[in-house]
Amino acid sequence: MKVGLGSTVWSSGVAKGHLDGIGIYTQSLSQAFTSRSDVRIRPYTFGVDTPPLGCGVPVSLAPHFPKFVLKNALLGADREVDQRLANEVDIFHAPDHHIPRLKNVAMVASVMDLIPQIHPEWVTLKLRRLKNWLFNQSVGWADQVITISEYSKRDIVRLLGIAEERVHVTPLGVNGHYFARQSDVVRHEVLHKHGLEPSFFLFVGTLQPRKNLAAVLAAHAQLPETLRKQHPLVVVGRNGWRVETLVEELRALEARGEGKWLEYLPQEEVIALLQSAAALVFMSLFEGFGLPAIEAFAARCPVICSNTTSLPEVVGDAALQADPQEPKAIAQAMLEVLDDPLAARQRVDEGERRARDYTWDACASRTLEVYRLAVQGR
The missing domain is CATH 3.40.50.2000 (Glycogen Phosphorylase B;)
Incomplete structure (x- = not known):
């Protein structure tokens, strides 16, 4: 399976010299997949001048994600990006909340939590309502959704209205x-x-x-x-x-x-x-x-x-x-x-x-099962 892996947060962390939680998650998933013969990872990013990653040099899909996702929400999938991905991968995984709207490619999105919606006082006020609306819209574009705990799954089902059977819990791993x-x-x-x-x-x-x-x-x-x-x-x-x-x-x-x-x-x-x-x-x-x-x-x-x-x-x-x-x-x-x-x-x-029950190999195996569900659904 050829997997397009969204790497915007991972790339940003590498450029800054410090990975946060989502960056570690994306990198660790990529590393776990390298040992599998049935998965090929190709990284994509939103932005320019991204550094090389362990799975290759990311291909930029658009220079600015906020403008790109707003256009997606108002006008539908970007035909150029959609066609490029359809030619290059079997599925696109957005592990870092940078979720494009795609028409001809199966899509999986990872949602760690809904902190901006549940605790808006902890996030920046700038365009908060617009950002939350765009995020909620973009999660709905995914064929399948991955989250990291049953607690987060309940929030996603309750607050975003995603069908329970489309939300899958894949716990994180330990280095x-x-x-x-x-x-x-x-x-x-x-x-x-x-x-x-x-x-x-x-x-x-x-x-x-x-x-x-x-x-x-x-x-x-x-x-x-x-x-x-x-x-x-x-x-x-x-x-x-x-x-x-x-x-x-x-x-x-x-x-x-x-x-x-x-x-x-x-x-x-x-x-x-x-x-x-x-x-x-x-x-x-x-x-x-x-x-x-x-x-x-x-x-x-x-x-x-x-x-x-x-x-x-x-x-x-x-x-x-x-x-x-x-x-x-x-x-x-x-x-x-x-x-x-x-x-x-x-x-x-x-x-x-x-x-010892929380491994990145187990996380990758569960993630691959979700990929297969998304592709079969298409």
């Missing part, structure tokens, strides 16, 4: 590097580089309202002072938006000797921190899946996470769960991790077993 135990020497070097000792609390994620760092900071502040010093809060995350107060709090945390803000670290250093932490504290207010929790499981790091949205479905009994709106409950979970190491170890064992 195998997270399972590989780093040596004591390597971990010590990473910790020494950042002035850390083992058994800190770890937060990983871009600084933005959805990731809920404010509640994690408030919870850590409720711990006794001696514990805050012994188990500081280490934050790994780029500066995002609406975080002016958070930045001030992080600087104060560092000044008190109760934490560190490391804006960006390469993957191997993040793994070293996960393998050295008392727990990952992942109190996001909304997740379509919550891959950082599974990555922590793979690294044998205890996890404290939210008891809302998709996270209970994904983590099961392997994580301590708490109300993300209640710093007191988060602080109690932190204390429980420290006070009951036997229970923490049991959850770590369960977490590792659970993480």
